[in-house]
Amino acid sequence: MTENFAFTGKAREYFRVWIVNLFLTVATLGLYSPWAKVRRKRYLHGHTWLAGSNFDYHGDPWAILRGRLVAVAAFLLYTTTAHFSPRAGAAVLLVLMPAVPWLILRSFAFNAANTSWRHLRFGFEGRYSGALRAIAPFALAPLATLLLPLPEVAGRPTLRNTALLAAPGVLFGLAYPYARARLAMLHIGGSRYAGEAFRARVGVGSFYGIYIKAFFVMFAFGALMGIATALLGTLVARRVQAPELLDVAIIVAYVVILATAMGYTQARTANLLMNATRLGGLGLRSKLSAKKLMSLYIGNVLAISATLGLAVPWAVVRTLRYRAACLGMEGDGALDAFAAPRGARAVSATGEELGEVFALDLSL
Amino acid sequence: MNGLFAADYFDGLTSRRRAVEVVVVGDRIGLRGSELSLDFRQRDLRPRPRVGSAPLDIELPNGGLLVAPYDDVASFIPIPPLASLADRLERRMAVVLTALAGLAVAVFLVYSRGIPWLADVAADRLPPQVEADIAREGLAFLDANVFRASHLPAARRAGLQDRLGQLAAAEGMPVPRMEFRFGGFIGPNALALPGGVVVVTDQLAEILDDEGMTAVLAHELGHLRHRHGTRRILQASFAGLFTAAIFGDVSGGTLAATVPAVFLYTGYARDLERDADAFAFDLLRRTGRSPRLLASALQRLQDDVDRRRPKDALARPSRTGYLASHPLTGERIEAAERAAVR
Numbered sequence: 001m002t003e004n005f006a007f008t009g010k011a012r013e014y015f016r017v018w019i020v021n022l023f024l025t026v027a028t029l030g031l032y033s034p035w036a037k038v039r040r041k042r043y044l045h046g047h048t049w050l051a052g053s054n055f056d057y058h059g060d061p062w063a064i065l066r067g068r069l070v071a072v073a074a075f076l077l078y079t080t081t082a083h084f085s086p087r088a089g090a091a092v093l094l095v096l097m098p099a100v101p102w103l104i105l106r107s108f109a110f111n112a113a114n115t116s117w118r119h120l121r122f123g124f125e126g127r128y129s130g131a132l133r134a135i136a137p138f139a140l141a142p143l144a145t146l147l148l149p150l151p152e153v154a155g156r157p158t159l160r161n162t163a164l165l166a167a168p169g170v171l172f173g174l175a176y177p178y179a180r181a182r183l184a185m186l187h188i189g190g191s192r193y194a195g196e197a198f199r200a201r202v203g204v205g206s207f208y209g210i211y212i213k214a215f216f217v218m219f220a221f222g223a224l225m226g227i228a229t230a231l232l233g234t235l236v237a238r239r240v241q242a243p244e245l246l247d248v249a250i251i252v253a254y255v256v257i258l259a260t261a262m263g264y265t266q267a268r269t270a271n272l273l274m275n276a277t278r279l280g281g282l283g284l285r286s287k288l289s290a291k292k293l294m295s296l297y298i299g300n301v302l303a304i305s306a307t308l309g310l311a312v313p314w315a316v317v318r319t320l321r322y323r324a325a326c327l328g329m330e331g332d333g334a335l336d337a338f339a340a341p342r343g344a345r346a347v348s349a350t351g352e353e354l355g356e357v358f359a360l361d362l363s364l
Numbered sequence: 365m366n367g368l369f370a371a372d373y374f375d376g377l378t379s380r381r382r383a384v385e386v387v388v389v390g391d392r393i394g395l396r397g398s399e400l401s402l403d404f405r406q407r408d409l410r411p412r413p414r415v416g417s418a419p420l421d422i423e424l425p426n427g428g429l430l431v432a433p434y435d436d437v438a439s440f441i442p443i444p445p446l447a448s449l450a451d452r453l454e455r456r457m458a459v460v461l462t463a464l465a466g467l468a469v470a471v472f473l474v475y476s477r478g479i480p481w482l483a484d485v486a487a488d489r490l491p492p493q494v495e496a497d498i499a500r501e502g503l504a505f506l507d508a509n510v511f512r513a514s515h516l517p518a519a520r521r522a523g524l525q526d527r528l529g530q531l532a533a534a535e536g537m538p539v540p541r542m543e544f545r546f547g548g549f550i551g552p553n554a555l556a557l558p559g560g561v562v563v564v565t566d567q568l569a570e571i572l573d574d575e576g577m578t579a580v581l582a583h584e585l586g587h588l589r590h591r592h593g594t595r596r597i598l599q600a601s602f603a604g605l606f607t608a609a610i611f612g613d614v615s616g617g618t619l620a621a622t623v624p625a626v627f628l629y630t631g632y633a634r635d636l637e638r639d640a641d642a643f644a645f646d647l648l649r650r651t652g653r654s655p656r657l658l659a660s661a662l663q664r665l666q667d668d669v670d671r672r673r674p675k676d677a678l679a680r681p682s683r684t685g686y687l688a689s690h691p692l693t694g695e696r697i698e699a700a701e702r703a704a705v706r
């Protein structure tokens with residue numbers, strides 16, 4: 001059997017949801033944002049279809065509100081201390097770091113437990129140690145920064161000092177594909193639908209291949225954009241005395257380059273991961289085209305920048321439409337045959353309980 | 365109302381989808397399908413709020429779920445109004461347009477009034493020790509990365525410190541500490557660090573005479589008087605928080621949201637510069653000088669930039685130095701001239 005995903009949301013319709021959400025959020029000084037999030041996710045899930053049935057989202061806005069208040073407090077604590085003293089900021093980060101694997105697990109669990117299809121919930125179970133191992137490489141770069149005698153090294157631009165200064169960045173680049181691969185496998189491997197566990201096995205090496213290629217794509221594209229921006233900027237700046245125009249052109253170019261890299265890596269990693277994912281006797285099939293996704297993302301950031309954000313719903317809808325159209329399920333198993341785990345009634349509040357403590361959407 | 369419509373039924377135990385016919389008779393409904401016959405009271409049904417054009421989900425008292433097109437259900441079964449408040453708002457064009465206009469006004473007010481006000485309130489409550497820490501850390505960072513030791517003659521330094529002392533006395537505020545540095549790539553520049561430190565680069569002191577320096581010092585004193593350094597940091601924090609709060613729900617939009625944010629930050633910086641200029645005009649007048657002094661100091665700096673880069677193809681203001689960190693030179697000169705004739 002082969003079944004394709006489909007997204008049936010419409011930009012006009014989603015714009016209404018989005019603008020009312022945004023207005024109520026601002027009017028209530030952000031307090032409405034959990035309800036907005038639930039409404040947005042219900043719209044996006046509710047218009048995503050597989051085999052004649054749509055998905056749904058069941059997040060409890062109050063649980064999300066509690067999580068957000070904690071997140072806002074942590075954010076305030078960090079930004080203010082980091083602004084006032086880089087050292088104190090680093091100290092706050094060090095204290096928060098051990099909580100990160102736990103936060104990631106909570107976030108995966110909350111989102112999974114609150115997603116349903118055909119009245120059966122998804123779920124997620126993962127161990128702290130697994131999450132810690134996956135993201136530990138991310139800690140290398142900040143640790144290296146802390147160990148550097150910064151004022152001394154930054155003061156004199158010798159070859160040795162420049163190499164030392166670049167070391168944290170290089171470490172981060174080297175660790176990134178590994179951490180992303182491990183995190184993705186943790187996410188998929190810990191997920192389940194009803195009583196059935198997802199399985200995925202992907203070589204970390206293929207992740208490196210994708211990110212190295214992405215680096216070159218980004219580099220080539222960046223050079224191209226740089227030349228275009230410089231030419232355009234010179235022409236425009238000669239005619240009108242507006243230095244801001246060049247600044248805006250540079251930022252837009254930067255965002256476009258980021259979008260290109262995002263489109264490329266997302267298409268390639270999604271294909272790799274999805275095609276390696278199995279659920280019971282079924283396998284996922286993903287046929288995203290990197291070129292198509294890249295041009296989709298470039299169009300999105302240009303439209304969003306030009307409309308000061310008003311094109312966001314349109315961008316979201318057209319991206320999801322394409323991503324869903326490229327995803328399918330096939331295999332010998334049947335989508336009708338999944339059974340809820342024993343003793344668990346589908347609409348019970350287990351999901352909400354799981355996420356009650358922390359409902360961070362880390363969008364990893 | 366009595367009637368009949370088609371729906372999907374899920375029992376919550378398996379992922380099997382069962383097509384059923386829903387029979388509505390009086391205050392009861394019945395689900396009829398192959399090997400399936402269930403009856404419920406209408407008031408035991410729990411419809412979930414409707415979103416967009418997705419079908420309506422109705423939770424059943426037996427733990428099952430009934431899914432049917434909204435219009436089919438609504439023509440037979442009354443749906444409680446509270447369950448779909450957001451939905452009804454979204455479907456009204458007037459509401460959507462009001463939200464759009466209200467949002468534009470609200471965002472404008474929050475950024476132009478709310479955040480600066482909040483930053484002022486917070487800055488006034490900040491302990492002086494915190495500001496002193498900011499100044500110390502900030503100067504240490506600049507010393508490590510940008511500055512070199514000053515080679516300005518001691519007599520000139522003392523003279524400038526003296527002038528700053530006179531200005532501060534006229535304003536009745538504590539005399540700020542003055543630091544002299546060779547500016548490196550930030551060129552001719554003056555900085556007011558939170559907590560009462562004024563940094564002047566050698567290059568600036570070499571271009572401007574003592575009277576010109578007095579005008580610049582009056583401007584920097586304005587930054588200190590109104591705690592602009594602290595306010596700028598707080599404004600950036602609050603603006604970041606606000607942007608995250610409203611755009612945080614927009615995946616992918618956060619990236620593009622950086623574009624308007626740039627205008628915001630430069631906008632705040634300009635307001636603070638205008639504020640410090642207004643303070644300087646007033647202080648210069650009170651100490652028996654003309655606001656025009658600042659205009660001619662700015663003009664000298666501009667001339668210096670022009671002299672140094674006579675063949676600048678872009679004909680744009682210098683990217684570094686006093687004029688870059690204190691934007692709108694032309695406008696500021698005009699404002700000074702206006703203040704002088706008043």
